[in-house]
Amino acid sequence: MAPVCFSDLPPEALDDIARRAGPLDNVVCSAVCRPWRRALKTTRLRTLEQPSRPYSVRLDQWSNGIELCPLRLTRERIVRIPSDGGAAPVTRIIGSSHGWLVTVDEECGLSLLEAVTGRAFPLPPITSSGSKKVASDLDQMGESMFQKAELIHGGGNGLSFLRPGAKSWTALRFPKWMQRKYVDVVYHKGAFYTASREAAVTAWAPDASSSGLHATRVTEPRPEKCTWAALVESLGGGDLLMVSSVGAMDDEDHARHGYLRGSRRYEVSRYEEREEGRWLPVEDLGEVAILVGIGGRSLCVSTRGGRDALRNHLYFARPFVSFE
Amino acid sequence: MATGSGAAAAAADAEEKESGSRMITLTSNEGKAFVVTEASARQSATIRSMVDDGGCVDKGFPLPNVDSKTLARVIQYCDEHGNKEAHTVDERAALAKFDKDFIAELDADKAFLYDVTMAANYLHIQGLFALTTQCIADTIKGKTPEEIRTAFGIEYDLTAQDEEEIKEEDTHA
Numbered sequence: 001m002a003p004v005c006f007s008d009l010p011p012e013a014l015d016d017i018a019r020r021a022g023p024l025d026n027v028v029c030s031a032v033c034r035p036w037r038r039a040l041k042t043t044r045l046r047t048l049e050q051p052s053r054p055y056s057v058r059l060d061q062w063s064n065g066i067e068l069c070p071l072r073l074t075r076e077r078i079v080r081i082p083s084d085g086g087a088a089p090v091t092r093i094i095g096s097s098h099g100w101l102v103t104v105d106e107e108c109g110l111s112l113l114e115a116v117t118g119r120a121f122p123l124p125p126i127t128s129s130g131s132k133k134v135a136s137d138l139d140q141m142g143e144s145m146f147q148k149a150e151l152i153h154g155g156g157n158g159l160s161f162l163r164p165g166a167k168s169w170t171a172l173r174f175p176k177w178m179q180r181k182y183v184d185v186v187y188h189k190g191a192f193y194t195a196s197r198e199a200a201v202t203a204w205a206p207d208a209s210s211s212g213l214h215a216t217r218v219t220e221p222r223p224e225k226c227t228w229a230a231l232v233e234s235l236g237g238g239d240l241l242m243v244s245s246v247g248a249m250d251d252e253d254h255a256r257h258g259y260l261r262g263s264r265r266y267e268v269s270r271y272e273e274r275e276e277g278r279w280l281p282v283e284d285l286g287e288v289a290i291l292v293g294i295g296g297r298s299l300c301v302s303t304r305g306g307r308d309a310l311r312n313h314l315y316f317a318r319p320f321v322s323f324e
Numbered sequence: 325m326a327t328g329s330g331a332a333a334a335a336a337d338a339e340e341k342e343s344g345s346r347m348i349t350l351t352s353n354e355g356k357a358f359v360v361t362e363a364s365a366r367q368s369a370t371i372r373s374m375v376d377d378g379g380c381v382d383k384g385f386p387l388p389n390v391d392s393k394t395l396a397r398v399i400q401y402c403d404e405h406g407n408k409e410a411h412t413v414d415e416r417a418a419l420a421k422f423d424k425d426f427i428a429e430l431d432a433d434k435a436f437l438y439d440v441t442m443a444a445n446y447l448h449i450q451g452l453f454a455l456t457t458q459c460i461a462d463t464i465k466g467k468t469p470e471e472i473r474t475a476f477g478i479e480y481d482l483t484a485q486d487e488e489e490i491k492e493e494d495t496h497a
Contacts, residue, residue, distance in 0.1 A: 006438055006460075006476035013445050013457060020461035031469040031490045034481050 007032075011039035059093050066093075066101070066113070124168050161192070161213060175215050178202055184298070186231040188240045193218065199226040199244050201271075218271070219279060232298035235288050240271040241300070242279060243292050243314060266314055285312045292316050348375070349384030350399070352392040357384065360399055364406035369448035389446050394439040401426060401452050427459050434476060 009017070018029050018040055030040045059066055090103045090111075101113045103120075110123040161170055182194040182202075191205040192213065200221035204213040228245040246265050268290070269279035291299045292314055348365040350358045366372045371385055387395065404422050409415050430437040437456060444453040463475050473480060482490070 006434070007478050007481075009438075009441070010445060013441060013453075016453070016457045017461045017464065020458050021464045028467070028469055029464060029472070031482070032472050033478050034483075034486065036478075037482070037486060 007035045009036075009039070014039045059090065066090075172204065172213055172215075177217065178215060183228060184230045186233060186240070186298075188231075188233050193231055193240060195229040195231050195242060196221060197226070197228045198223040199229040199242065201231070201242070230292050230298050232290055232292075232300055234270070235300045241282065241290070242269050242271070243267070243290060243298065244269070268314070287311050289313045289315060350395060351384055351386045352390055352395045353388050354392050356392045356395075358395055358399055360402065361407055364399065364402040367402040367406045367449050367451070369450065371447065387447075390443045391439070394436070394443050397430075397436070397440055398443050398447065398449065398452065401455075402449065405451060423455055427455050430456065431459050431463075 014029070014036060021029065030037050090105050090113075093101050093103055102123075103111045103113050105111065112121045112123060161172065178200075183197045185192055185194045187193075191203045194202050194204065198221035199219065201218040203216045203218050205216065225246050226244045230243045232241050232243065233239070234241055244267050246267055268282040268285065270282050272278040272280050288300050289311060290313075291301060346362045347359050348362055348371070350360060350365065350371075352358070362375065365385075366375065374385065390398070404419065404426075408419065410419050430440055437459065441453070441456040441460065443449075444456055460476075464472055467475065472478070
């Protein structure tokens, strides 16, 4: 028998195999041998550029470590939170965005933590101004920091944001026409979008004339139909999607397009930027599942590569909590 | 319908009466001739285009990249898919079962799986190529690079620089 020479598979075959094995395995295959590495270079780099690669995170308070399962290259990885410099142990992870975790330590200090490397950037405290060290850290991160800093606090009643290099958080002023209560906030194409439980959506964009963000109404509330809403960027970040809970069971339309869960129905709609304020129903998510974070961050994930059974589904972070 | 050259003539006659289709000779790199129906040969896009171009149908097609053992197995697939109908539910189920058994045998012999994959790629037999690459992909799924190397008998040849890059990619992915 001739020696097995799988390392000599032609690039087109390898590409096909990697595609069938799924996006994660493309990166794994690239780590097998040099010929595979060369053959998969283009596809691999494209895969690595894709945002929103999810990994599971668990805080292990006993060892003050964060456990991550990002990829199968290494089965699991414990990231130790650096405790030099007398930093207080992390007690909670309150959110995540663009690969950053927002952590809270024992003394209520906020930090951004790049979980896979363990790099931590302390954030100014919510109530008082921060130190010079913080300012220089944020300065280094530049514009991208603006995209990554995102925080909800005050139980949906207050929003604060941080400009690059700023020493303190800026509290946002809510315009009179806006209902103060919002249930979700997401960053999309240069603006923050908030959604109320009645599906009223407001866009918050940087305002040149002031240091704050300028609020623009995107969609009117639909109190008669909608009882809860979450916002999420589509896979690749091209579209803004809304998952909303519609209580009405008598509506024929919802019976056809809705996602049934318990006695509630869920709808997914897509914001049509060209027709301002219009949300078009999404009937089929395709090879995508949405992980819906209730009161937290939601995420679109690709179901390509052997996860067909998960496609076109909504998954909820925890059992539904009624907001009534 | 694939046989060695001995039984070829009889098989060709029977086939011609049955379907009126031409017979085509494929020759392995060891010079062994395989006579197949045109319908079977047309599973290969490479041969199909040569036939349609009015090429050397009578002289047959030499396949210098494919050995006899591999060609016999590839023809087995082409016969099944080229000569049999797949209109009814039962016919399709029979084909699916054939594919399942076919690939299970190959999966057990990775060296042979490799040869058939290469031949399917070279001959552009879409269905067979998909079947083999899917089989390889299924083996890869859920494995670490080390486990993949073991499964396919691949030698570790990464340089220190590659390892550095891989570490970097792992953290970004």
